Amino acid sequence: MFTKQMENLADVLIKSEISQGQDKDVIVYGLSAGMELALNILTTVILGVMFGLVLESLIFLGSFAFIRTYAGGYHCKKAINCYLMSNGFIILVLSVIKFTPEGYMFYLGVAMLLIAIPVLLKLAPVETPSKPLDEGEQKYYYKKTVVHLGIESAVIIILFLLKQNRFSFLGCIGIALSAGLAFAQQQQKKHENV
Amino acid sequence: MRNGAYKNFMYSLGGVVASLALMITTLNVNTTCLYMAHQPKLPDSAKKLRKF
Numbered sequence: 538m539f540t541k542q543m544e545n546l547a548d549v550l551i552k553s554e555i556s557q558g559q560d561k562d563v564i565v566y567g568l569s570a571g572m573e574l575a576l577n578i579l580t581t582v583i584l585g586v587m588f589g590l591v592l593e594s595l596i597f598l599g600s601f602a603f604i605r606t607y608a609g610g611y612h613c614k615k616a617i618n619c620y621l622m623s624n625g626f627i628i629l630v631l632s633v634i635k636f637t638p639e640g641y642m643f644y645l646g647v648a649m650l651l652i653a654i655p656v657l658l659k660l661a662p663v664e665t666p667s668k669p670l671d672e673g674e675q676k677y678y679y680k681k682t683v684v685h686l687g688i689e690s691a692v693i694i695i696l697f698l699l700k701q702n703r704f705s706f707l708g709c710i711g712i713a714l715s716a717g718l719a720f721a722q723q724q725q726k727k728h729e730n731v
Numbered sequence: 732m733r734n735g736a737y738k739n740f741m742y743s744l745g746g747v748v749a750s751l752a753l754m755i756t757t758l759n760v761n762t763t764c765l766y767m768a769h770q771p772k773l774p775d776s777a778k779k780l781r782k783f
Contacts, residue, residue, distance in 0.1 A: 555745040559753055562774030567752030570759055573769055602766045609763030615767035662763050667772045677783050678763055
């Protein structure tokens with residue numbers, strides 16, 4: 538999204554000899570990805586403010602990213618589509634949190650986990666055309682996904698026991714969305730191979 | 732004097748920006764993807780940042 542501007546900035550950093558000897562490609566990649574990440578996080582916080590659910594938006598973001606970073610999953614081909622889709626999901630999640638009665642959250646959360654955890658254990662990690670994974674990476678990311686799923690599930694159970702249904706439900710949605718996106722990418726890969 | 736301080740500040744800021752860029756590329760090399768942000772193809776030169 539910001540590649541052209543970031544190339545100019547990388548040129549300045551390299552010319553001033555403050556790029557720590559790194560290649561221009563590495564700097565440009567980091568700058569563009571960082572800008573997109575910062576924009577996504579900022580938009581999530583703004584949406585949280587608009588819904589009056591800032592803490593919830595940050596907890597969802599953390600719970601989703603915790604699994605997604607190792608399980609992988611669907612990515613749009615264009616940055617702008619990825620941005621719009623991400624924020625569409627945030628709006629959807631915040632709406633669900635706002636309008637779901639707390640009494641139903643436990644049952645809905647458990648149902649989500651019962652579907653999402655087996656899906657993730659079966660599919661993760663899911664590669665994308667822009668990030669193909671070799672055998673070593675597949676094994677490493679699978680182990681990481683299992684460990685992260687274990688940690689997040691334990692936190693969710695503790696939160697349910699402490700009657701913090703809203704926060705544990707957010708964790709369940711984060712895991713379910715990660716599983717959904719992993720499944721979507723797997724289906725797309727199958728479709729492309731046919 | 733003021734000009735020198737400004738230059739030093741900009742130099743330090745540039746260093747922070749370059750370090751952040753390197754950190755984010757390293758993070759991306761060592762994970763399948765970052766949050767929901769778009770994921771362009773990693774440059775070949777980034778593969779040396781792999782930590783495992």
